[in-house]
Amino acid sequence: MMTTAAEGVVFKFPSFKIIKTANRSLPNRQSIRFGFRRFSSSSSSSLSVVSASASSSIVNDYDPKLEPVSLGHATRPHFPILHQEVNGSKLIYLDNAATSQKPTAVLKALQNYYEAYNSNVHRGIHSLSAKATNEYELARKKLATFINASDSSEIVFTRNATEAINLVAYSWGLSNLNPDDEIVVTIAEHHSAIVPWQIVAQKTGAILKFVNLTPDEVPDTAQLKEMLSRKTKLVVIHHISNMLASVLPIAEIIEWSHNIGAKVLVDACQSVPHMVVDVRSLNADFLVASSHKMCGPTGVGFLYGKSELLSAMSPFLGGGEMISDVYLDHSTYAEPPSRFEAGTPAIGEAIGLGAAIDYLSGIGMQKIHDYEVELSNYLYESLLSVPGIRIYGPVPSQTVPRAALCSFNIDDIHPTDIATFLDQQHGVAIRSGHHCAQPLHRYLGVNASARASLHFYNTKEDVDNFVLALKDTVSFFSSFK
Structure with a gap:
């Protein structure tokens, strides 16, 4: 059925071609489209409800007259990418743990930067450079406020x-x-939270110690x-697992440490986009996250570090911007955060993050x-x-979120076969593979898994449609046994 490759999976179906099978659409049946949904003209079911075996396995559309508008329904219009068909089916995007979609406000901010004031930052006195610098530094201030840092100088763009x-x-x-x-x-x-420390341990002689899981498949905090x-000099810990969905008591772990x-x-990375994260309340020494998982552009992320720690740290990269003075025999360095932002940064991307x-x-x-907690439980139970x-x-x-x-x-059924069939037959986007967590997968005794991940613009209808499509996928592959 499949062969593995070094980083991902190369899948090989048996001697069949993925086509629209009988319980999706027949060659001689006309298809009528109503918006994103497809209905067979020969079907006797009503247009308000589509059965699990209907052409695109999509349940009834949301009717605002029947229930209050959810956060998912209220925000979906802000995300243009969600309103399209993929492989002939309405897109159901459930790969948010890998990357989130971007609202129109972010797209416009990027466009406005490149159209109206594209210029380098911190280096020019002309109007475009001044505006770019102001907007770039304003994004840093917004981020500091967002995670409740003491000062914007504690935010380093990466x-x-x-x-x-x-x-x-x-x-x-x-050091x-x-x-x-x-x-x-x-x-x-x-x-990314293991490999750098393996390298540092090899260079310094430090020792890596690993915490296992409890029987409930949560990292064992005890x-x-x-x-x-x-x-112990350092604890490197995730707030939320990108595979297990477990939420760790970070404030307690920091206090113990x-x-x-x-x-x-x-x-x-998996908490800042989904919940209130207060670095001062947590008393974190360092905290990292990525823009692209929080509805911002790719190519930019950030490091939060306590000011006294950043001030004592040496530069990471050398070059322009991170210096105070450069002589032929030595250089002096700028104060944080500039010390850690060598060269031209991702200006438009940082502004988009703002x-x-x-x-x-x-x-x-x-x-x-609050909305995602409800949606998470609905996904699990479904x-x-x-x-x-x-x-x-x-x-x-x-007690266990x-x-x-x-x-x-x-x-x-291999998870990559599942993800491929869901995409090609139902327009459902999920992740398959090891999710950059190979040690965890080995501990669990598997090479890979499928993953469906939600954000606030998803709805219960997305979950319903995904589960129906997944059942259809299981039925399809089971027919070859």
Whole structure:
């Protein structure tokens, strides 16, 4: 059925071609389109409800007269990309943990920068450069306010969260870690929170220690607490797992770590876009996230660092912008954040991130979080009806929250086959693979998984349509057994 490749999966179907099969559309049947939905002219079902075996497996459309408008329905008009067909079906985008879609406000901010005041920052006195500099620095201030940093100088723009972690690894780690010092990490971390510290450990002689999962498939915080000792210099921890959907008690973990003198770096890529994150309340030493997961452009992310830590760190990259004075035999460096932003930055992207923050703040992060909790539980419960499914991570309850994503496998069907069929036959976009979490997958005894992940512009109808499409996918592949 499939062969594996180094990073992903190369799938090979048996001797069949993916076509519209009998329970989707027949060759000689005319199709009538109503908006995004397709209905067969020979069907006896009403236009308000489509059965699970109907042509595109799409349930009844949302009717605002029947129920209050949800946050998903209210915000969908702001995202042009969602209003299209993919492979003949209405797009159902459920790959938000990989990247989020962008509202019109962000697209316009990008266009306005390049059309109206495209110029370099911090280097010119002419009007375009002054405006670009003001907007760029305003985006930094917006971000500082968004996560409640003490000052905008604690925000360093980077290419992404991966670069932000590497910045800490090289600028802080190489200077502060010594042989036999310990770095505590969980096996559920993203590769970007493991690989840089492997490199630093090899260079410094520091030791990486890994926290396992509980039987409920949550990183074992009790084990983490026991691991902490005076040898521990750094804890690298995610706020929300991009595979397990588990939410960790970051404030408690930081308190435990500080009690023994360790610093904490928080990977907040899956939390900053979905909930209120307050770095001062958490007392985080470092925190990273990416713009593209929070409705902003790709190519920009950020590092938050306490001012006293950033001021003591050496530069990550050398070049223009990060210097104070350059002589032939030495250079002096600018104060943070400029010290860590060598060269021309992603100006338009940072300004676009500022527009995304305006958009998210206009909705309210607590409102987004509350809606996604409801949507997350609905997704989990709905997926339980799929035959042969295995969902990873904790069971949601009043005391155990789950983020709005589910990673899963289905008996005897490779996750890439599932994702391919969902895309080609139903226009459903999900992720398949190891989600940059190979150690976690190995711990769970699988090579890969499928993942459906939601954002506030998704709806229960999206979930319903996805589950119907997934059941159709299971039925299709089961027919070859």
